[in-house]
Amino acid sequence: MFNLAHNKLDKLPIEISRLKELHTLDLSYNRFRRKPKEIENLKNIRTLSLNDNNFKQQISVEMEAFNYFTGMLPLTK
Amino acid sequence: MSKTLLNDIICYTIFIYKEVKGLTNMANIDLKELSVKELNSLARETAKELMHRKNQDKKLRKEIAQESHNNFKSNSSDIVKMTDTHENEEWMNKLWKWANDNEIHEAYLPRKESQLLNLTTLDLQHQKLTNIPAEIGCLI
Numbered sequence: 001m002f003n004l005a006h007n008k009l010d011k012l013p014i015e016i017s018r019l020k021e022l023h024t025l026d027l028s029y030n031r032f033r034r035k036p037k038e039i040e041n042l043k044n045i046r047t048l049s050l051n052d053n054n055f056k057q058q059i060s061v062e063m064e065a066f067n068y069f070t071g072m073l074p075l076t077k
Numbered sequence: 078m079s080k081t082l083l084n085d086i087i088c089y090t091i092f093i094y095k096e097v098k099g100l101t102n103m104a105n106i107d108l109k110e111l112s113v114k115e116l117n118s119l120a121r122e123t124a125k126e127l128m129h130r131k132n133q134d135k136k137l138r139k140e141i142a143q144e145s146h147n148n149f150k151s152n153s154s155d156i157v158k159m160t161d162t163h164e165n166e167e168w169m170n171k172l173w174k175w176a177n178d179n180e181i182h183e184a185y186l187p188r189k190e191s192q193l194l195n196l197t198t199l200d201l202q203h204q205k206l207t208n209i210p211a212e213i214g215c216l217i
Contacts, residue, residue: 001198002199003201007202007204009209016213018215
């Protein structure tokens with residue numbers, strides 16, 4: 001489990017994709033403007049929180065498909 | 078069996094016997110004085126000695142090979158260990174420096190190697206972080 005909530009992050013290092021066993025990632029209450037591409041290779045992620053960031057658009061169809069295929073829980077926002 | 082062939086076999090047997098026994102005082106053996114029984118005995122003893130030598134050589138070769146293998150394994154293990162330790166030190170030091178710069182308490186990010194390597198949960202919420210270092214990817 002990796003909790004990075006309530007920080008000032010707007011990007012993640014690509015090396016985070018090496019955490020193959022990571023199943024929970026909380027990135028809520030940060031400054032992300034888009035879905036971090038770096039998390040796409042985290043195949044074991046089951047819970048991802050991205051609420052309360054600086055997304056300008058609604059969650060894209062791509063993100064919904066990503067959630068569907070990885071079996072992640074629905075985003076809270 | 079012809080007498081010539083039999084004689085050759087006997088000569089060869091004695092030659093081998095002398096060789097394996099390292100004997101030199103058999104040069105004057107008169108084959109004609111040896112009975113068939115004695116020749117058979119000589120042949121059996123020679124064969125036995127040859128087999129013993131062969132097994133000894135085999136055992137010795139096996140021991141040498143095993144020792145070489147163990148040495149190689151040990152040296153390789155040491156090298157891998159040294160390399161791993163060196164690599165661990167490098168990324169851990171960078172991670173700890175980042176943690177210190179961001180005033181992350183060791184309760185949230187352990188400063189001990191063993192604890193860091195066994196970390197399964199990392200709770201860094203409310204730390205005012207603006208970046209995450211690449212070394213975070215080294216955590217398991």
